[in-house]
Amino acid sequence: MTDTPTDTPPETNTSGAVDTTAPPETAPVVPPPSPTVQPFESGGGPPPPEQIKRKRSFGGIIALLIPVVLVALLAAVYLLYGDQIKSKVGLGPSSAPKAPITNYAAGVDASLQAADASLGDANTSLDNTSSALNDKAGDLTE
Amino acid sequence: MTYRAITRRLLVAALLSAMPYATVNGVASATPAAPADNAQRLTNLKVKGDAEITRRIASLTAASEKLRASNKLTPADLAGLTAQINAELTGLANLQTKLRADTVLAAARTDAASIVSDYRVYALVLPKTRLVATYDRITAAQAKFTQLQAQLQIRLEAAKTAGKDTAPLVAAKKAFDAKLAASQSRTSGLGVKLLALQPSDYNADRGILEANRLVLVTARDDLTAARAAAKTIADGLKALK
Numbered sequence: 001m002t003d004t005p006t007d008t009p010p011e012t013n014t015s016g017a018v019d020t021t022a023p024p025e026t027a028p029v030v031p032p033p034s035p036t037v038q039p040f041e042s043g044g045g046p047p048p049p050e051q052i053k054r055k056r057s058f059g060g061i062i063a064l065l066i067p068v069v070l071v072a073l074l075a076a077v078y079l080l081y082g083d084q085i086k087s088k089v090g091l092g093p094s095s096a097p098k099a100p101i102t103n104y105a106a107g108v109d110a111s112l113q114a115a116d117a118s119l120g121d122a123n124t125s126l127d128n129t130s131s132a133l134n135d136k137a138g139d140l141t142e
Numbered sequence: 143m144t145y146r147a148i149t150r151r152l153l154v155a156a157l158l159s160a161m162p163y164a165t166v167n168g169v170a171s172a173t174p175a176a177p178a179d180n181a182q183r184l185t186n187l188k189v190k191g192d193a194e195i196t197r198r199i200a201s202l203t204a205a206s207e208k209l210r211a212s213n214k215l216t217p218a219d220l221a222g223l224t225a226q227i228n229a230e231l232t233g234l235a236n237l238q239t240k241l242r243a244d245t246v247l248a249a250a251r252t253d254a255a256s257i258v259s260d261y262r263v264y265a266l267v268l269p270k271t272r273l274v275a276t277y278d279r280i281t282a283a284q285a286k287f288t289q290l291q292a293q294l295q296i297r298l299e300a301a302k303t304a305g306k307d308t309a310p311l312v313a314a315k316k317a318f319d320a321k322l323a324a325s326q327s328r329t330s331g332l333g334v335k336l337l338a339l340q341p342s343d344y345n346a347d348r349g350i351l352e353a354n355r356l357v358l359v360t361a362r363d364d365l366t367a368a369r370a371a372a373k374t375i376a377d378g379l380k381a382l383k
Contacts, residue, residue: 104301105379111290112372118283119365121214125276126362129355132269 184247191254195238198263202227202234205271215278222337223271230261262341269351270339276358277333283365284329287322287372294318294375301382311378318371325364328357 078085206227209220237253237260244250261267294315302308336354343350 103380104297104304104306104382105376106297108290108293108297108372108376108379111286111293112369112376115283115286115290115369115372118279118286119362119369122276122279122283122362122365125214125272125279126355126358129269129272129276129358132272133351133355 180247184244184250187247187250187254188241188244191241191250191257192238194254194257195234195241198257198261199231199234199238201263201268202231205268206231209271212275214282215275216281216333219274219278219333219337223274226267226337227271230263230267234261234263259345260341262344265348266339266341266344266351270336273351273354273358274333274336276355277329277336280325280329280358280361280365281333283362284322284326287325287365287368290372291319291322294372297379298375301379306382308378308382311375314371314374314378318368318375321364321368321371325361325368328361328364332357 206224209215209224209227212220215223234257237256241250241253244253298308298311298315301311332354339350
């Protein structure tokens with residue numbers, strides 16, 4: 001196993017003095033982190049604020065969609081199987097026997113009342129006509 | 143000859159001898175009046191005639207306003223009556239102008255007489271307006287009864303289809319139908335006939351409006367009888383179970 005030095009000692013001249021003229025070794029230039037967005041799962045630490053905002057808006061949409069989808073599903077089920085469900089729980093028309101028509105005069109009363117009102121109107125007018133014919137405004141010449 | 147008989151003959155002779163005097167006096171009173179009297183008569187006639195025309199114009203104007211406010215008349219009858227009243231108003235206004243300008247007693251007498259005979263405001267026009275309004279109301283009632291008739295027919299058929307005994311109700315329905323038809327028949331064309339009545343018609347027949355009013359009364363009575371039959375049917379339908 002060879003021992004490989006990790007650090008190179010500063011070059012020394014033969015006299016053992018440190019050559020200060022030589023440029024010191026500089027650390028390799030590390031490029032700054034890329035501005036591209038990294039998924040927060042891939043790295044440690046809190047995600048940037050933009051990512052937090054996007055995450056929240058996505059969650060809001062999901063939260064809105066869930067009840068809408070549920071209501072749509074319920075509506076579809078009701079439309080497809082509503083009658084069957086109601087009949088099973090005893091609320092549907094199919095479960096109850098049809099009530100026989102017992103009021104054969106339905107609507108007749110309203111028509112009769114309208115006719116009565118109209119006839120009363122004619123009666124009043126006829127009475128006025130009678131008095132108008134008998135009363136010639138006190139003018140006997142006519 | 144008794145004393146009593148002589149007295150009686152003397153009285154008769156006195157009365158007979160007095161007759162010529164009475165005749166002369168009667169004729170003398172009918173002689174033409176003096177010009178001063180004629181001028182006074184003319185003035186009196188013009189004042190009285192003017193007042194009568196003004197009274198009629200006021201009555202016609204009030205009737206016209208009532209007509210405008212009424213919602214019971216058909217548009218055709220409303221237009222017809224309004225036109226006739228307006229014609230009377232125009233005629234009377236012209237007559238008033240003419241009477242005021244009259245200078246001859248005979249002409250003023252003719253104009254004053256025409257206030258009554260040519261216009262017949264109180265005897266014909268105003269009562270006729272009421273008769274036409276009554277006619278419209280009765281025809282409106284007939285329309286309501288026709289709707290009731292259809293309703294009753296539907297209900298009777300439904301009851302019959304359901305196996306109910308509707309024979310007594312069907313008989314009442316026939317009575318209803320007959321009375322409604324009679325009422326409609328009586329008033330058929332009556333509105334046009336009433337509207338066409340003119341003062342000359344009244345001058346020829348003073349009872350012409352009363353005859354037409356009696357037609358309306360009978361038509362109303364028919365509807366009343368139809369109403370009673372309808373009530374019988376309605377009660378019978380309610381009793382069906």
